[in-house]
Amino acid sequence: MNMKYSYYPGCTLKTKAQDLEKFALDSAKTLGVALQEQKEWQCCGAVYPLATDEIATKLSSVRSLAEAYQKGEKLVTLCAACHHVIKRVNEDMKHKEDIRKKVNNYLQLPNDYEGECEVIHYLEMLRDEIGFESLAQKVKKPLKNRKIGAYYGCLLLRPSKVMKFDDPENPSIIEDFIKALGATPIIYPYRTECCGGYLAIDQKDVVEKMTQNIFESASKYGVEEIVTACPLCKYNLEISGFGDENNISISYFTELLAEALGVK
Amino acid sequence: MTRVKVIPENKKNIIDKIIEMSGENIRDCMQCGKCSAGCPASDGMDLLPHQVIRLLQLGQIDRIVESKSIWNCASCFTCAQRCPRNIDIANIMEAIRLTIIRCVGNSRLKADDVPSKVDCKMPQQAIVSGFRKYNK
Numbered sequence: 001m002n003m004k005y006s007y008y009p010g011c012t013l014k015t016k017a018q019d020l021e022k023f024a025l026d027s028a029k030t031l032g033v034a035l036q037e038q039k040e041w042q043c044c045g046a047v048y049p050l051a052t053d054e055i056a057t058k059l060s061s062v063r064s065l066a067e068a069y070q071k072g073e074k075l076v077t078l079c080a081a082c083h084h085v086i087k088r089v090n091e092d093m094k095h096k097e098d099i100r101k102k103v104n105n106y107l108q109l110p111n112d113y114e115g116e117c118e119v120i121h122y123l124e125m126l127r128d129e130i131g132f133e134s135l136a137q138k139v140k141k142p143l144k145n146r147k148i149g150a151y152y153g154c155l156l157l158r159p160s161k162v163m164k165f166d167d168p169e170n171p172s173i174i175e176d177f178i179k180a181l182g183a184t185p186i187i188y189p190y191r192t193e194c195c196g197g198y199l200a201i202d203q204k205d206v207v208e209k210m211t212q213n214i215f216e217s218a219s220k221y222g223v224e225e226i227v228t229a230c231p232l233c234k235y236n237l238e239i240s241g242f243g244d245e246n247n248i249s250i251s252y253f254t255e256l257l258a259e260a261l262g263v264k
Numbered sequence: 265m266t267r268v269k270v271i272p273e274n275k276k277n278i279i280d281k282i283i284e285m286s287g288e289n290i291r292d293c294m295q296c297g298k299c300s301a302g303c304p305a306s307d308g309m310d311l312l313p314h315q316v317i318r319l320l321q322l323g324q325i326d327r328i329v330e331s332k333s334i335w336n337c338a339s340c341f342t343c344a345q346r347c348p349r350n351i352d353i354a355n356i357m358e359a360i361r362l363t364i365i366r367c368v369g370n371s372r373l374k375a376d377d378v379p380s381k382v383d384c385k386m387p388q389q390a391i392v393s394g395f396r397k398y399n400k
Contacts, residue, residue, distance in 0.1 A: 016387040046392040047339065050358035052287040057396065081389050158341035159352070168345050194304045194340030198393035201381050202373065206336055209307050231387040239385065 003129060006068035006075045007035035010082035011043045017079070017231035023254035024078050024122055026263045031130060031138060035076055038064055044085040047198065055102050061089035066109050069117035076125055078254070080230035083121045084155035084163070090115050091162045121156060123229065123253065124165065127173055132180040140262035142182025148256070149186045149223030149248075150174030151214065153233045154194045168192070174227065174253065181260035190217035195236040207236050215242035227253040271323030278325055278363060285359035292349040293317045299343035299353050309333040313343050313353050320356070334360050335372070339397075366400045373398035 013021040028035050042060035049057040065086065068075035077083035092099045094115030104112045120128070126135055152171055160168035171192065175185035193214055196207030214237065218226060226248055228234050237243060237250045258264040271279060283290060293314070300312035311319070311333040319328050328334065337357040344352040365371050373381075373394050382391060 010389075011392065012387045012389040016385065017389075043392060045396050046389045047396045049396070050339065050355045051285045051362055053285055079389070081393070154338075154340040154342070158345045160345060194338050194342065196305070197338045197340065198390055198397055199305070199336070199338050200386065200390050201394035202398065203336065206305055206308060206338075210304055210338075213304070230389075232389045232393070235385060235387050235390065239383075 003032065004034045004036065004073060005125070006064075006071060006073040007037050008041050008044075008064050008068075008075055008077050008082060008086065009037060010041075010077070010079040011046075012081075012231045013079055017234070017252070020078060020229075020231060020252040020254055023252065023258035023264065027254060027257045027261050030261045030263050031135070033125070033130070036073075038067055038075075040067075044082045046081050046085065048085045048088045055099060055106070058089045058092065058099065058103060059107065061086045062093060062103050062107060062113055065090055065093070065115075065117040065119065066107075066113040068119075069113065070110075075117055075119045076122055077119060078122045078229070080121075080153060080155040080228075081232065083119070086119050088162055090117065090119055121165065121229070123156075123173055123177060126177060126257075132176050135177075136180040136182075139181055139260045141260055143178075143256065143260055144182055146183040147186050147222055147224040148178045148183045149188055149218045149221070149226050150178065150191055150253075151195075151218075151226045151228045151233060151237070151250075152192045153228065153230050154192075154197070155230060157192060174229075177253065178227070178256070181256060183256070183260075186218075186221050186223045188217045188221035188223055190214045193217075195233045197232055197236070200232065200236055200239070208240055211236055211240035212242055215240070215246050215248060218248060219246040223248055226250045227256055229253055270321075275323050275325050279320065279323060282320065282325075282356065282359045282363055285362060286352070286355040288351050288353075288355050290317055290320050290351070290356065292351055293321065294349060296348060298346050298348065302342050302346050303337075304340060304342060305336045305338050309336050313337075313357075316360075317351070317353065317356065328360060329364060361397070362400070365398060371399040375399075 178185040196210040311331045
């Protein structure tokens with residue numbers, strides 16, 4: 001297998017979430033996947049600009065999308081927030097004429113960009129390009145007897161008509177991933193609930209209540225470890241302290257992958 | 265019988281602006297409450313999401329602007345995902361916030377405040393998000 005992709009890391013993966021990236025890149029190498037980091041990627045802005053009149057905040061995503069398209073490659077993301085922003089901006093470029101026109105007028109690329117690039121999250125790459133069955137065959141150290149709960153959060157799943165990641169109410173991609181690594185996935189009700197996200201900066205009390213609900217749910221169903229794809233989810237879950245109280249550890253899904261592939 | 269205008273003329277502009285910025289049709293809302301039932305941040309809200317929409321329909325923007333609900337919303341899109349009338353309430357919440365913070369001096373998060381709000385583990389993602397959401 002020799003697969004080649006453009007890769008968009010994002011700001012947090014170069015600083016506070018280096019583990020998310022390191023384990024992903026090491027695992028990709030083992031899986032025969034070449035992830036070529038884009039040369040001049042810019043911060044995606046972390047939140048998708050929801051107002052219809054915001055254009056400038058979408059430009060950085062388009063630059064990355066257009067560059068990957070120029071190279072004829074799919075664009076792989078790793079951070080849930082980056083994926084959300086870039087995927088939704090791409091959808092705007094495909095379907096919103098007003099935005100497409102203004103962005104192209106501003107960027108003056110060699111060719112107008114119209115949402116042609118396909119952007120996929122690393123998990124989608126594992127599921128749809130490599131396949132969980134092939135992944136399972138490459139596992140060197142199966143994570144036997146580990147009870148792992150997927151924490152999806154919001155950004156990969158919703159709005160599902162744009163993200164098209166999985167069933168927004170009852171997803172299975174991370175559970176299937178956990179199963180492929182030889183561990184036992186635990187389904188608990190709050191796995192798709194919001195952790196509070198950026199409220200961490202201003203309203204820690206609201207975040208505390210939201211993360212408490214998630215841990216109570218996970219604990220009740222016997223989860224011993226939580227995995228996530230989002231640095232901010234991981235931070236909110238960790239800082240709450242409920243993980244320590246309930247003996248539930250929190251890690252990135254890529255750490256699990258690297259461990260099972262024997263490259264941790 | 266005199267006809268009562270639901271939206272007072274002096275509020276019409278701001279409500280039109282909110283509708284335009286959100287790209288949503290608030291008249292589609294039938295007040296089923298599904299958004300409020302599923303909102304994970306509703307615990308401390310003084311106005312529930314469906315009540316915000318109702319007040320908008322009635323032109324009572326002042327009560328919304330004063331409420332803390334719009335700041336409790338974390339844009340998680342659960343409401344939008346479940347709305348049977350396909351209204352993206354997160355877009356409306358954002359448009360309301362923007363009508364406030366886009367006024368000069370009204371940024372909710374200022375650069376000077378950041379050092380007191382971050383700790384050494386907080387990811388850049390949180391700070392960038394905060395600025396995008398609260399500072400114009």
